[in-house]
Every structure is written in structure tokens, then in C-alpha cells.
Amino acid sequence: MNLLKQMVLLYAEDELDIQKHYSSYFQNYFRYVYTAVDGEQALAIYKENRPDVVILDINMPYLNGLEVARKIREDSSEISIILLTARSDKETLIEAVEIGLVTYLEKPIQRDILKHALAKLNQKLKSNNKINLWFYKNSFYTWNKSKQQLFYKQQQILLTKQEISLLGILISSNGAKVSYQDIYEEIWFNEDREYKESTIKTLISALRVKLPPKAIENVYGMGYYLNIY
Numbered sequence: 001m002n003l004l005k006q007m008v009l010l011y012a013e014d015e016l017d018i019q020k021h022y023s024s025y026f027q028n029y030f031r032y033v034y035t036a037v038d039g040e041q042a043l044a045i046y047k048e049n050r051p052d053v054v055i056l057d058i059n060m061p062y063l064n065g066l067e068v069a070r071k072i073r074e075d076s077s078e079i080s081i082i083l084l085t086a087r088s089d090k091e092t093l094i095e096a097v098e099i100g101l102v103t104y105l106e107k108p109i110q111r112d113i114l115k116h117a118l119a120k121l122n123q124k125l126k127s128n129n130k131i132n133l134w135f136y137k138n139s140f141y142t143w144n145k146s147k148q149q150l151f152y153k154q155q156q157i158l159l160t161k162q163e164i165s166l167l168g169i170l171i172s173s174n175g176a177k178v179s180y181q182d183i184y185e186e187i188w189f190n191e192d193r194e195y196k197e198s199t200i201k202t203l204i205s206a207l208r209v210k211l212p213p214k215a216i217e218n219v220y221g222m223g224y225y226l227n228i229y
């Protein structure tokens with residue numbers, strides 16, 4: 001489930017022993033896990049941190065899980081939501097389906113069922129376009145693959161056409177080194193221009209200004225790679 005390792009989870013559960021147990025388990029699968037003990041806290045954490053996945057217990061103080069899920073869904077049609085409940089009544093199931101969940105799990109949750117739910121979630125996320133790149137000052141730099149847009153704290157970072165191409169090349173390399181020649185041929189492939197390392201270095205410098213520190217690392221005399229953290 002490598003894709004989940006790029007994702008941030010918000011897990012809301014008011015029973016602290018259960019929360020501690022499962023938050024530790026979820027840390028094996030997700031890049032970062034926020035926890036909440038009631039619906040109001042869960043909603044506040046969601047609004048401030050914009051996680052990729054939300055797992056909510058239905059029976060929580062102040063706002064129950066269904067109420068929180070509805071409010072989150074009003075804000076985002078893309079975020080993945082899983083509900084946990086000790087109830088299995090028809091009315092609750094209908095409400096949950098209407099919200100558009102990844103799945104709905106009855107408590108106590110068996111480990112194999114939970115693992116299957118996470119695998120299902122991983123498959124769903126494969127069809128999404130968002131990639132979390134760097135976690136910097138309590139927020140992610142996020143890349144939208146289909147739109148080729150970079151965001152930080154929900155704000156788009158404006159990139160030039162060449163900067164977009166360069167960042168796309170580095171992301172596609174999955175952390176492997178990309179040579180100067182490969183970068184030059186990808187970006188200026190249809191231009192009759194003499195190959196110059198200085199041209200690439202100028203573009204790298206311009207892109208670095210728009211990214212967090214040490215996001216792009218240099219392999220002396222060879223090329224560059226993206227340092228994901």
C-alpha cells in the first residue's frame with residue numbers, strides 16, 4: 001500500500017484506549033496521523049490541516065461521525081471517508097451511503113477486515129491525481145498530476161511552463177537522479193538550441209525559490225533528484 005504512505009489521515013475516536021491502539025496501527029500505513037477525541041475537534045483539525053483520508057467513529061460527543069462526515073463532504077467531494085460504528089441499522093447505512101464513503105465498518109473491527117478496507121482505499125486513491133511531496137511547516141506541498149499544478153496550504157504556486165516540465169520530470173523519476181542531458185532533451189527537445197548546463201542551472205534555481213529548502217538536490221557533475229520529505 002505504498003500510495004497510502006504519501007497520505008495524511010485524520011482519525012477520530014472518543015475512546016482513548018481504542019484511539020491509542022489504532023492510531024499506532026495506522027502510523028504503519030500513513031505518512032502522518034492526526035487524532036481527535038470528538039466531532040468538533042475532528043472538524044477543526046480537518047479545516048486546518050486538510051488530510052487526505054478521514055476515519056470517524058459515529059458515536060462521538062458534540063458532533064457525531066455522520067455529522068462531521070456531512071460537513072466535510074460539503075467542503076470536499078474528493079476526500080476519502082471511512083465510518084466506524086457499533087450500529088448496523090438500516091437508517092444509518094442509508095445515510096452513510098449518501099455521504100459517499102469508501103466503506104463502513106462495524107466495531108469491534110477485525111484486523112483482517114480493516115486491512116482489506118485500507119487496501120480498498122489504496123486502490124481508490126490510485127485513480128486520484130494528488131501527490132503529497134513535502135511536509136513543511138505543518139502543511140504539505142501537493143502536486144496535482146492531471147492539472148500539473150502545485151499547491152501549498154491550499155494556495156496554488158504559480159510556475160512557468162518550463163518549471164512545470166522540470167518538476168514533472170523530477171517527480172516521475174521517483175527519487176532517482178535525472179541527468180542534465182535528460183532534463184535538457186525533455187524541456188528543449190523541439191528547440192534548435194545548443195546544450196548548456198548553465199541554462200538548466202538557471203531553471204533549477206528559479207524553481208528552488210518556489211519550493212521548500214533542499215527539495216531539489218544536486219549530484220555534482222551528473223544531475224538532480226527530488227528529495228521527498
